[in-house]
Amino acid sequence: MNAADTAFILVCSALVMFMTPGLALFYGGLVRARNVLSTTMHSFILLGVASIVWAVIGYTLAFGPDIGGVIGGLDFAFLNGVGMEPSESVTNIPHLLFMVFQCMFAVITPALISGAYAERIRFRAMLLFSVLWLVVVYAPMAHWVWGGGWMFGLGALDFAGGAVVHMSSAAAALAAAHVLGRRHGYGREPFVPHNLPMTVLGAGILWFGWFGFNAGSALAANGLAANAFVTTHLCAAAAVISWVAAEWLHTGKPTTLGAASGAVAGLVVITPAAGFVAPMPAIIMGLIGGALCYGGVLMKHVFKYDDALDVVGVHGVGGTFGALATGIFASSAVNTATGLLYGNPSQLWIQFISVVATWLFCYVASRILFHVVDALVGLRADTESEVAGLDVSEHNEAGYQL
Template identity: 45%
Template sequence: MNTSDVVWILVSAALVWLMTPGLALFYGGLANRNFASNTVFLSIIVLGIVPLVWVILGYSLAFSGQGLIIGNLHHFLLNNLAYNHSTLNLHIPDAAFMLFQGMFAIITVAIITGSVVGRMNLKAILLFIPLWLILVYVPLAHMVWGGGILQKMGALDFAGGDVVHISSGVSGLTLAILVGRRQHFSTESSTPDNISHVLIGAALLWFGWFGFNSGSALAINETAILAFINTNIAAAAALTTWFVIDFVKTGKARISAALSGGLVGLVVITPAAGFVTPTSAILMGIIAVPIVYFLVDYLKTKFQYDDTLDAFGFHGIGGIVGGLLTAIFAQKDFHGLVATGSFKQLGIQILAIILTVILAAGITWLIGKLISLIIPLRIPASVEQNGIDHELHGEYISIISSPQFSQHVRAKQNS
């Protein structure tokens, strides 16, 4: 075992964990004040549920056995897990690898919630979380990283383009369609309720993403350094490009827009972080932004679906674009189109993306339908009308969201 590698993986695991509170703040800042607390709560409750499911069953099914689709129960409740050596040919113990991979599961589930905040029944989503983790995330993790069919095919997914972003984005969209649109739904973007939370959340996400991508090298080496550089430079290129496009279109220099661009760049580089050069990372950030920027608005307007905080738009579409660009810009050793002139890797990436979309959408739809037989997927109309924060949580992210504060303001205005 390499002590430096172990330290880096433990630090990276902590960084990835920090991304979920960051996502909670980012989502909460973007959300309407009537469901901002609900938005943050759904991200935070994932921090409790997912680690338990991962330790009990998830890790074993994802990273044990030789199945093409799923693993086995060899590491059920972390039995037979090595704490001082690796059975996976790594420089870190299996326990450190388990811990690091578990953080990915947490943030993936949290992303999904952004599509249905403010209108999904709490009991239904609490039941959905463990079922989705076992039936969608775990098989994908095994297929891509655990020796399954996509890994054997040669699909490139350095840190979670398929496993994390496409799966969560597509699943979020599917769940949003099942739950239905919000009352007074509009495809027009609303002004962020708390730009400070958006800024802090985005900063935590960007910071944590260094562990997300660079840590996926699973060692302190040149690949980790490359992934760190690519993560930052792709996000920087995407942030700048998104700002320019948005400024030209709206005439406003919007902080939330620039940060959204940075997030898209982080998503797009995730599957490619250790496979492309920094120059390619910049190009990926620049190329992806106009595709995501215009496609998100077009699809929401065309099909009138209510992806509340654009989980599908940023993560689903961004992940698909990133997966395709990975095949185009990957270095010669990884059979990229530009480096080799061969379309083979692009074909593999397309097939992996299609399989990921089918699995995520199909199983999410099935889970949602089964839950709806027991529990309504949607909260009552009266709760949604009055605001789920007031009716369910009784806590408010911002003081101006509090009914007591609103009553105080009205009293002052009438006096």
């Protein structure tokens, strides 16, 4: 056990926790005023619900002893055997600390999905879906990639959650947009953000918390953590520039929302790569990734699905590009793996397989779950409630008293 590592991961866990209220602000500012609280709640309630699900069953399914590369055993259910001593797999920090660091990831991942179903889902449906999704989709994904499952065995690289967090939530978001359908009035009335300063503050908090997310994924206070910290920052910085440049060329004006979205896109892109690539490749990834995600957001207007707050465009496109770019830029000077650029083309192929498998599994499983939840409790608010806004119809309150 290492005291410095323990202190560092304790702080990182708190940083990652702070991302979820940051996300609540980010998403909350993007919806119309009548849905600000329901959208905030979609993130904030998961600090409660997902944390408990994780402690009771999620952690053991993800990080319990491997069963056939598919799922973790139930040894750690109810945190049984998860104590102050290190575990067998992570030997430098207390097992409880590793569990709670991972818990914060399990909280924010289902919250990311909420951007797709915002402004029209019933609260009880959102709750039931999130609990089921954590058990059926998130825990297996975390096991496959980090818990010694089959993707881990294959050698797929995912430093902090390009597949586990971003592609998985984006695939679920796409399923949500498909199953729920478009918001009432979509294409006829403008759906414009009601409070962009809130969104920009949220993006800033996400950027701040992401240092815990990515640097903390080194699971030690060491040079690799510093590398992840720097690549995270530089990739986000480059993506701010490239998103704003892309929209400046495309629509004629640089926007604040573009800068905030570019930051998040860059952070998504670097997530799988942070501890595998060097700082200069991270800048290249950000420059490409920011513009690519801007294109990804425009995609929904072509295919006419209502991914309300662009989870697919930012997290899906960014996560996929980041995973593939990891297979290109991974360098043995940083970590154990090497990518295409350093003479190992097979890594890119492995990354490609993990991308396809993640999208397929998460989309299909999430889509089935949405249908199940719809049959059980009804997914969508009725039109009158939707037009009145979910704040008043689902929660009996209003965000602003004017």
